[in-house]
Amino acid sequence: MLWACIALPQLALDAVLRRSADPDAPLALVGGSAQLRTLHAVNAAAAQAGLKPGMRLTAALALLPDFAKVNYEPASEARWQRFLAAWAYRHSSLVSAQWPGCIVLEVRASFQLLGPWPRMEARLRSELTTLGFGHRIAMAPTPRAARVLAGLQDGVSVSNPLAMQALLDKVPVRRANLPDNAGERLQRMGIRDLRTLRALPRDSLRRRFGADLLQHIEQLYGEADDPLTHYAPPDQFDAKLELGHEVENHMALLFPLRRLIGDLCTYLSIRDGGVQRFVLRLEHEGAHTDVEVGLLAAEREPAILFELTRNRLERTSIPKPVVGMRLLARELPAFVPAARDLFELRAQQSLPWPHLRERLRARLGDDAVYRVAPSGDPRPEHAWHRVQGDSAHIPDAPHRPPRPLWLLPRAVPLRDRDLRIVSGPERLESGWWDGADARRDYYVLETSRGQRAWAFVPPGECDGWMLHGWFA
Structure with missing residues (x-):
C-alpha cells in the first residue's frame, strides 16, 4: 500500500475565509475564555499587520483596532475535516480522518484509474485549491510516515520502504507526532532524532514512556499493522x-x-x-x-x-x-446522466430541455410546467389532463379526426356570412354522467379571410355557429 497525507495547517481559518466576501481583509479566529480571549489563527493580511496566533485579543486590538473577529469553534473545524474526508473518498475507498488537522488516503489502488502519483497529486491540489483549503501533501508506504513527512515538507513522496526508513531516521523527535508529548521530553533528554530513539533499549523506553510510544514507532516504520478508523460517507x-x-x-x-x-x-x-x-x-x-x-x-x-x-x-x-x-x-437518489449525441449539433448558447424545464419551474412555479396526457373523454375541453413529473407513462391518444392546435377556453359565436364547409359533420355526444351533457356537430370551416376554423352547431342545424378553435 501507499498512503497520501493531506495536512491542513489552517483548516479552521480556511473554512471561514472561503465564505468571506473579502478574504484579503484582516481577519482572526478568537478563542479562549471570556476573561482571556486569544487569537487562535490569523490570515495573511492580519499577520502583515503584526497579529500572531496566541496573542491576547486586547494586545491585538491595540495593534490593529479594525479587523474581523470570528469565534473559533472546534466542532466546526471537525465538521469541515469530515467534509474533506468525504471529498477524498471520491479518490480512494480507504480514507481516514482520525488524526486532527489532516486526511490520509490509500492511493496505490487509484493509480490505474487516476494515473501515476504526480498526476493524482496535481489533481488533489487543484481540487483543494478550488475548494479554498490550504494544504501540504506527502506520500509514503505507511499512513503515519506520510503524516510525519507532510508536517516536515510539502511534496515529499517515497514509495520504497527502505528509502522511507532512511528519511524517518533523520526526523527530529519533536516533529514525529509521538504520543503524550513524548517528543519534547525526549528532546530535553538529548535524543534528537528517530535514529537515536530506535537505538535505545526497548524495555527502558517502555518503562519511561509506556507501550504506546513503541507501538507508534513500529507502525510508523511499517513493522506493525496500523488499523485506521476508515471514513464512511453519510446518507444525507x-x-x-x-x-x-x-x-x-x-x-x-x-x-x-x-x-x-x-x-x-x-x-x-x-x-x-x-x-x-x-x-x-x-x-x-x-x-x-x-x-x-x-x-x-x-x-x-x-x-x-x-x-x-x-x-x-x-x-x-x-x-x-x-x-x-x-x-x-x-x-439523494441515483444519478443517471442524460444521453448525449457524440456529434451534438446543439448551439452553444442553448439549453438542453431538462435544464430549461427546471429553470422555468423555478421562475414560474412548480405547477406552471407540466406534461399533457390524453383522456378518453371526446369533449375537447375534457380531452386531456395535466401530468407532473417525468416518470408517469402517457398512453397514445385515441384516434380522432384532426383537431385544431389553438383551442379556445370556451366557444364563442362565429359571425361570418361567407363561411365554407371544408369537412364535417363530426357528431359528438358525451357528458351525460357529470351533468355537462354535450350534443354537437363539429365542422371544419373556411372563413372569408381564408382562416380555417373548428366550429359546431346543435345536431341537424346549419346556423348559429360556435367557434371552438383555429387550425394553423
Whole structure:
C-alpha cells in the first residue's frame, strides 16, 4: 500500500475565509475564555499587520483596532475535516480522518484509474485549491510516515520502504507526532532524532514512556499493522454557514449560497449520486425561513442547482435579517446522466430541455410546467389532463379526426356570412354522467379571410355557429 497525507495547517481559518466576501481583509479566529480571549489563527493580511496566533485579543486590538473577529469553534473545524474526508473518498475507498488537522488516503489502488502519483497529486491540489483549503501533501508506504513527512515538507513522496526508513531516521523527535508529548521530553533528554530513539533499549523506553510510544514507532516504520478508523460517507447532506452579520437582501446571500451548492455537488460526486429535493434554510434570530427546491429528475451540476435555488430564493420574501444559511438534502437518489449525441449539433448558447424545464419551474412555479396526457373523454375541453413529473407513462391518444392546435377556453359565436364547409359533420355526444351533457356537430370551416376554423352547431342545424378553435 501507499498512503497520501493531506495536512491542513489552517483548516479552521480556511473554512471561514472561503465564505468571506473579502478574504484579503484582516481577519482572526478568537478563542479562549471570556476573561482571556486569544487569537487562535490569523490570515495573511492580519499577520502583515503584526497579529500572531496566541496573542491576547486586547494586545491585538491595540495593534490593529479594525479587523474581523470570528469565534473559533472546534466542532466546526471537525465538521469541515469530515467534509474533506468525504471529498477524498471520491479518490480512494480507504480514507481516514482520525488524526486532527489532516486526511490520509490509500492511493496505490487509484493509480490505474487516476494515473501515476504526480498526476493524482496535481489533481488533489487543484481540487483543494478550488475548494479554498490550504494544504501540504506527502506520500509514503505507511499512513503515519506520510503524516510525519507532510508536517516536515510539502511534496515529499517515497514509495520504497527502505528509502522511507532512511528519511524517518533523520526526523527530529519533536516533529514525529509521538504520543503524550513524548517528543519534547525526549528532546530535553538529548535524543534528537528517530535514529537515536530506535537505538535505545526497548524495555527502558517502555518503562519511561509506556507501550504506546513503541507501538507508534513500529507502525510508523511499517513493522506493525496500523488499523485506521476508515471514513464512511453519510446518507444525507447537512451544511451550515454563519454569515457573521445580518443580511436583509437576496443579493448578499448569493455568494454563500454558491459555496453551499458547490459543497453539495462535491458530496454528490463522492456518492456518484444526485439530488432531487433539498431545503435551503435561512436562519434568523429565533426563527427560520425554508426555501424548498424540488426537481423532476436527479441533478448534480453546480451551475444548474445554483440557478434553480437562486430563482426560488428571489421569489421568497425575507421577513427578518438573515444571520445564517443551512442546506439540507435527505433525498439523494441515483444519478443517471442524460444521453448525449457524440456529434451534438446543439448551439452553444442553448439549453438542453431538462435544464430549461427546471429553470422555468423555478421562475414560474412548480405547477406552471407540466406534461399533457390524453383522456378518453371526446369533449375537447375534457380531452386531456395535466401530468407532473417525468416518470408517469402517457398512453397514445385515441384516434380522432384532426383537431385544431389553438383551442379556445370556451366557444364563442362565429359571425361570418361567407363561411365554407371544408369537412364535417363530426357528431359528438358525451357528458351525460357529470351533468355537462354535450350534443354537437363539429365542422371544419373556411372563413372569408381564408382562416380555417373548428366550429359546431346543435345536431341537424346549419346556423348559429360556435367557434371552438383555429387550425394553423
